[in-house]
Amino acid sequence: MIRVGIIGATGYAGQQLVWLLHQHKSTEIIFLSSYSYADHSFSDIHPQYDRFLENVCINIQSIENKLHEIDLLFIALPHGKSFEITKKALNLGVKVIDLGADFRLKNPLSYEKWYGLQHSCINLLSASVYGLPEIHRKAIKKAQLIANPGCYPTASILALAPILKHGLIDTKSIIIDAKSGVSGAGRKASIPTLFAECNESIKAYGVGGHRHTPEIEQETSNIYGKEITLSFTPHLIPMNRGILATCYINLKEKQSQEDLYILYKDFYKDECFIRIRKNLPETKWVKGTNLCDIGLCVDERTGRVIILSAIDNLMKGAAGQAVQNMNILFGLKETEGLELLPMNP
Amino acid sequence: MIRVGIIGATGYAGQQLVWLLHQHKSTEIIFLSSYSYADHSFSDIHPQYDRFLENVCINIQSIENKLHEIDLLFIALPHGKSFEITKKALNLGVKVIDLGADFRLKNPLSYEKWYGLQHSCINLLSASVYGLPEIHRKAIKKAQLIANPGCYPTASILALAPILKHGLIDTKSIIIDAKSGVSGAGRKASIPTLFAECNESIKAYGVGGHRHTPEIEQETSNIYGKEITLSFTPHLIPMNRGILATCYINLKEKQSQEDLYILYKDFYKDECFIRIRKNLPETKWVKGTNLCDIGLCVDERTGRVIILSAIDNLMKGAAGQAVQNMNILFGLKETEGLELLPMNP
């Protein structure tokens, strides 16, 4: 049994992680911790867990005393909050999967620029592994510290990886227009995410400046082998869950849709969580699962390929991927605890 | 008083038109007609009109006998259904505003290609005016037949027009990623638009092949002066109303955001329904009105400008624009009956 602790357990991503780990056959939850709800029963905050989970959330201070009891620490905190606890955990030989943004960017200057914060664990950056298993599976196996990817980057990078490897595209042309449900904004009191503010409307936000941009660029550049600069625009959609990324790329030369479909099928042929679709993906088809559905369409008129990917932002975009990383890290079957059938409607 | 008839009055666009015309000071509704609900009281189909409107929908056959009683015929029918009645109306000297697609494309071969239907009124195409007042106001004033623009083209063309006129862009780079509420799909029984199919999901549709593409290309080409081919991708959003178009364009040379803002402000300075915004538009800010909100963001990293426009698809995207066209056509104040304040939440 893998003994795990979860910090930030009552947020949407944290809670989804609890959901998965509670049902996972090979893990034991040693503690849950919450900034906002320390000393509350977890099922008081999330009453759906009544009868299933009786843990009390411990406060942040108590975590240190518990670190020696666990094998793996999951952190689901806002950026800038993971540095200290990560250091302490690693020093004790506890592995860490950070669902936050603190260890995703390899370049500390980039972190500083985009997050407006100095990075206080620069020495850990080179050792940390960007936890997108379809791209970095080998490194994940040997990692001590895994930076779990952001939700938008997961959808975006998975959509782009095969064609980037293939190479025959104009890399200056990449545009990612992404749409997310409101749970992506987190579970904190705020007016812009009130029901009556989000319902019956759609908006873009962070245009030209969203923090997931450098993360997507870092990974796509690595895959392509040369530096890539791209456009990324997120939108807020009146639904609870789901991300759809619509990616536009100019083809260097003519490609048939069938050829690209085969390329994608082939690239992901051993991947259990990627489905290449003949029809266009819809977020409801992956809801509640760790799946990423990808579809593509060659537009001969414009010489462009449009690649669409759909994930559940709290699953493959956060907690599901964290569990997938854990499974790899601890030598379990990669799908353990993640064999979930999408539930509709 | 302008005496008007409305064909297709019980669909979502038709009904919105009835809503506007009923409250318009200078129009008198002579008849409403409906394929599906002939001989039904209009307020039986749309009970919100109880006490306000007591008309009975006449059947399609009865329209011909009524044509001589009206000055203006509005048609809100699916494509391919407007040809015959338009001819008859024009022959009697009745002006026509067609909210459908039958007279929007000047090139009948293009119509045939995209709509899979032969155009049976080719002779009317050259005389018909594409009813986007901000672009074609002068021609609208003198028109007999106005082709009211599609919802997506309205949002897209208005977003692109100023920068196209300006010229300093790479016209091969234009990408329009648009998002629409479900009312855009019309009021007809169908499984894909059921509540439980649309709610809590998002999808793209018609990728690379949506019929509004040639319409957008025709108009942007006219504005630019050279032929433009662009990408247009519509998405279905779980909300009733609203379209947001996110447009991506490569700048030929560096432009400051402020300069482009001023360019847009200036281009639309006399327009009563266009608001150029410092912040990014949200569809709720135009809900229930004929407004089009436009915002833009220069992304220096990529050399791209991202232009966002928001409209109410049933208003500026259909019925509101039809009334605006009517006002121009009959020499009324352009805002008459359209001085609507957006209602939130």
Next chain:
Amino acid sequence: MIRVGIIGATGYAGQQLVWLLHQHKSTEIIFLSSYSYADHSFSDIHPQYDRFLENVCINIQSIENKLHEIDLLFIALPHGKSFEITKKALNLGVKVIDLGADFRLKNPLSYEKWYGLQHSCINLLSASVYGLPEIHRKAIKKAQLIANPGCYPTASILALAPILKHGLIDTKSIIIDAKSGVSGAGRKASIPTLFAECNESIKAYGVGGHRHTPEIEQETSNIYGKEITLSFTPHLIPMNRGILATCYINLKEKQSQEDLYILYKDFYKDECFIRIRKNLPETKWVKGTNLCDIGLCVDERTGRVIILSAIDNLMKGAAGQAVQNMNILFGLKETEGLELLPMNP
């Protein structure tokens, strides 16, 4: 022109009031005030007002200096916040319409019990008029201080008034099961009203103890002539606007549905905002208007009548009714500024 000031203008009810008053032909807005957004431009908080309204929200302290400039003060604050300013306004001869709860209950002990707060303006209670025009029109005409009814009480009292007057019911049997959109919870940062908390769920709240209960009982008792105790249960529905009240009452003796329908039609025959419906009301049929739709169904099997009423909680349930009260108070046509056609979808 009636010169008006609005306190609490940026909340959902306050903003709806601004919406109505801005378009009202006989009013001039002298000031808007906001606790949370003092010194902000109103259209910064509610960007849909851009171009329509350029007022800056004044702070609460500045109001006193402005009171002498107005004829009428609207207050849209949480309970307990209206006492002082109301006194000052009345002393200066300014009439007051309070959209909050502070002057609705005639019995200060009842106020204390249900609101957990001592009433500090007991002397004003007898003079204040409960502003439900369909019941208290005469008193409203002569009032200095109008307590605008709560949203649930408006729907409930209007549903029950005719049959209570009629008398032939078992008054111990009255049950009101009400459902409201989320805007009723107000525009303040809170977790329970976040999109992802409210969407895709329904719950009851305040069961057996909601503060609108004594208000409904006070008014229904007055109408009936004897004290009434009843059950009132509100529910939160994942939609922005609308209240549906489903009322259950045992009939003392058999009544036909047709007879009761005629009774209701007759009771409200001169009312411009009440529609008695043959079919069952839906909230969308009154959306965006000051209308109250009422339908009823006699269930012969149980000897019960079920009466349903639908209102827009921000209109007839708040701002619309406040304007209706203003119209009456100042001798205007009662429907002025309220001749709104419901907008769907």
Next chain:
Amino acid sequence: MIRVGIIGATGYAGQQLVWLLHQHKSTEIIFLSSYSYADHSFSDIHPQYDRFLENVCINIQSIENKLHEIDLLFIALPHGKSFEITKKALNLGVKVIDLGADFRLKNPLSYEKWYGLQHSCINLLSASVYGLPEIHRKAIKKAQLIANPGCYPTASILALAPILKHGLIDTKSIIIDAKSGVSGAGRKASIPTLFAECNESIKAYGVGGHRHTPEIEQETSNIYGKEITLSFTPHLIPMNRGILATCYINLKEKQSQEDLYILYKDFYKDECFIRIRKNLPETKWVKGTNLCDIGLCVDERTGRVIILSAIDNLMKGAAGQAVQNMNILFGLKETEGLELLPMNP
């Protein structure tokens, strides 16, 4: 392994059943059948099943040839459609769980009255068992034919059963005000269940005449021991899933809330799917599970108890309960395949 066939597999309830049975360890799906989609791959109709389920839906005619291959037939068809196939299956020794309404009412005259259809299998009615395990577990164990309860009756009967057994209530006073998500209306093309018709609105329907009324009365009468006539009013809520039933009952004499809470706790103490809550239930807390949450509130002012129950209409209200019945019928652990943790948000 229990070999099962499913008729009506592509509807919302049928599909949810496929979801459960596909993941159930002790069942093998022998065939899926669909009226509307015969010869289609199941995952063409419900693309979320891609990779998980490759069955082709067989047509209704082919079922007969397949009956000898199965142990259990699930039928999820509209009422009036189950008679013939049920007879044939039972004759072959195949057990039947009918998710439709055809065998729920013991009295064929009642069926005829409420469903407007003659019952053509009257001889099967006495042998059929009403499949609400918490009430009829013993009979279910020995049944050949199980009538799976309706969604509203499940929520209603479970809410009322303990206090009915207890006896100290006025049985003439029972009122059930129920609210359901739109999936309850089924997956068929229709205008009233379109997104733009249901979203942003609430309505009651079938007031005084909904077909679930006699079903609730039959079962509550059996539990109480005397005939009960009650009021049942369903409402349509803009959400995909979930039923909340708010039940009002007059207490014959004073009862404390704590006593009733203990009574409920005790009544359901051995039930794995019933949670008696200290706080009020919300439908999201049971979403995606076979749970029924019940909360209650004694209103001393009115001498009434208000009992609230929440279920997932497609789970405990349909497919989940069908699997629970199967588990009992075949001697499996009752929770097998149903140990689901509610997923939020």
